[in-house]
Amino acid sequence: MCWSFSQVVGNTQVELSLKMLKAGKHVIQEKPASESTTEAETALSVYNSFPSQFPYKPIWALAENYRFEPAFVESRKLMNDIGDMMNIQVIVEGSMNSSNPYFNSSWRRNFVGGFILDMGVHFIAGLRMLVGSEIATVSSISRHVDKALPPPDNICSLFQLENGCAGVFVFAVNSRSPKILWRVDGTKGTVQIERGIDSGKHGYQVLFSSENAQCQKTFYPFCGVNEELKAFVHDILQANKDGGHKAEPRSSYVEGARDVAVLEAMLESSAKQGALVQVKKL
Structure with missing residues (x-):
């Protein structure tokens, strides 16, 4: 399963993303990745600390x-x-x-x-x-x-x-x-x-x-939005089949945090x- 947050959630989306990820759901989050690098670093630390309780690691993508x-x-x-x-x-x-x-x-x-x-x-x-x-x-x-x-x-x-x-x-x-x-x-x-x-x-x-x-x-x-969503869907399908699947790096939350x-x-x-x-x- 996946969740996509639109821009209306704004500065609460990192908190919501982490809740969905912790529940084992794949997430594609709107940009910007965070309000600050401090928030991004904290969020990544929380994400990386989730226990391996699922057959796959939930994908955290950023819609850039x-x-x-x-x-x-x-x-x-x-x-x-x-x-x-x-x-x-x-x-x-x-x-x-x-x-x-x-x-x-x-x-x-x-x-x-x-x-x-x-x-x-x-x-x-x-x-x-x-x-x-x-x-x-x-x-x-x-x-x-x-x-x-x-x-x-x-x-x-x-x-x-x-x-x-x-x-x-x-x-x-x-x-x-x-x-x-x-x-x-x-x-x-x-x-x-x-x-x-x-x-x-x-x-x-x-x-x-x-x-x-x-x-x-x-x-x-323009077709970047369609392409990023295609990549996200592909990653979900592959991750659900293979827990070791590496998601598209251009979509990674880290890339958005670096921006x-x-x-x-x-x-x-x-x-x-x-x-x-x-x-x-x-």
């Missing part, structure tokens, strides 16, 4: 569709052809205003970080999926400009990956000109993923520029006037 979007899956493969990474840009100009159905969600406004945390985990998940290297340190400045939104509503961060490459993460929760893109420049080429519309379908335009100046463009319609850790470090850095902060390892 960005890790299942074909645009990111295929772009990760293209990264092998751009040589050494030189710099990274993540630009997010969102459209979270009163016309958005999530705008008035009370629980989103109770998070430390508000929409920066709630929305931001998607963009961090996309970044980590694309570059294949963990974010080690951040230095950030955030501000609260739009008073209709919970603070902060925009953040600018310089980050460095464990492989040494640096990049910028710029996120405005509400903008007059919405735009979302990830761009990695390498010694032999460039990969860029940009959200857009093609032939009436919403999705991502992937641009790959090689060292011979050729540009390859491919559009991938939270990056944003938590960015918010901590901003509270310290841009001081360098190490991202907590989970």
Whole structure:
């Protein structure tokens, strides 16, 4: 059996997930994984302490569709052809205003970080999926400009990956000109993923520029939600047959907690006037 919690449960979902897992039920939980890394660490400790009273270990999955979007899956493969990474840009100009159905969600406004945390985990998940290297340190400045939104509503961060490459993460929760893109420049080429519309379908335009100046463009319609649910159902069926089945790693609760850790470090850095902060390892 499985349970899936929607976003309406918000900051109570970790507690509910653990109750279902303890009862032997497989769980797919909405993002963000937690309100903080402290909550995530405590939850993982509880989950790992459950006695082996079932023929299988209940699966704890996180519904992060960005890790299942074909645009990111295929772009990760293209990264092998751009040589050494030189710099990274993540630009997010969102459209979270009163016309958005999530705008008035009370629980989103109770998070430390508000929409920066709630929305931001998607963009961090996309970044980590694309570059294949963990974010080690951040230095950030955030501000609260739009008073209709919970603070902060925009953040600018310089980050460095464990492989040494640096990049910028710029996120405005509400903008007059919405735009979302990830761009990695390498010694032999460039990969860029940009959200857009093609032939009436919403999705991502992937641009790959090689060292011979050729540009390859491919559009991938959204289907990450369907793919993550397919993976979860597959894992349930396999786990019920084989107690040693390893669940899809892209769905793991730990991956979602690591997205939270990056944003938590960015918010901590901003509270310290841009001081360098190490991202907590989970």
